[in-house]
Amino acid sequence: MVKENLMEVRKHMEEACLRSGRNIDDVTLIAVSKTKPVEMLMEAYEAGARDFGENKVQEILEKRPQIPQDARFHMIGHLQRNKVRQVIDKVVLIHSVDSLRLAEQIQAEAQKRQLHTDILLEVNVAREESKYGFFLEEVEEALKEISQFSHLTVKGLMTIAPFVEDPEENRDIFKKLSQLFIDIKSKNIDNGTMSVLSMGMTGDYQVAIEEGSTMIRVGTGIFGAR
Numbered sequence: 001m002v003k004e005n006l007m008e009v010r011k012h013m014e015e016a017c018l019r020s021g022r023n024i025d026d027v028t029l030i031a032v033s034k035t036k037p038v039e040m041l042m043e044a045y046e047a048g049a050r051d052f053g054e055n056k057v058q059e060i061l062e063k064r065p066q067i068p069q070d071a072r073f074h075m076i077g078h079l080q081r082n083k084v085r086q087v088i089d090k091v092v093l094i095h096s097v098d099s100l101r102l103a104e105q106i107q108a109e110a111q112k113r114q115l116h117t118d119i120l121l122e123v124n125v126a127r128e129e130s131k132y133g134f135f136l137e138e139v140e141e142a143l144k145e146i147s148q149f150s151h152l153t154v155k156g157l158m159t160i161a162p163f164v165e166d167p168e169e170n171r172d173i174f175k176k177l178s179q180l181f182i183d184i185k186s187k188n189i190d191n192g193t194m195s196v197l198s199m200g201m202t203g204d205y206q207v208a209i210e211e212g213s214t215m216i217r218v219g220t221g222i223f224g225a226r
């Protein structure tokens, strides 16, 4: 079933790219495997998936050694500062940097271990109280500070859009983040390091792609309900 689901998602990705004149190679599919067993990750791996998203450090530590080494793990969930040490050398990208203090902790650990960590800044575009992240108007300021850190690079922005019935309701959220991404690049606040816009989940990834997403995070649509 995982294989069929993946094929279905890829087909919808292609359609969304066609509709918006984008190249499918510019959009990376992250298979969000949180709570799912290693056997299911392997099914996805065998069907070509290489990027996996997890939201708990413990699950990354457990699953990663059981999956072939060319698989890439992405930390997409809220990261506590005391867990940074355990995860920074296990993931290719931390999508969920939601505060300056967390960025500082990542910088400190990366420096201590002589590593370099790629991160995204999580943006709470819809200003939901239940969600983490910077507000849109805080991003520039945060980026100015964080882009001076020596052992991490801000690769882009990430958002978790509200849960909605009709994905069109989230189009405006994606547009806003996309516009901020373009503004930041044109003002060169990021020193040219930003290339990733991580937005879109099972319910709304096609709209997100139409609005410029370069990484979609799909869980339910590949692995079924959690």
Ligand SMILES: *Cc1c(COP(=O)(O)O)cnc(C)c1O
Binding pocket: 032, 034, 055, 076, 077, 160, 201, 202, 203, 217, 218, 219, 220, 221
């Ligand atoms: C769980 C999760 C997803 C995937 O959600 P689905 O609706 O199952 O596709 C994407 N991003 C984040 C940050 C998540 O926690």
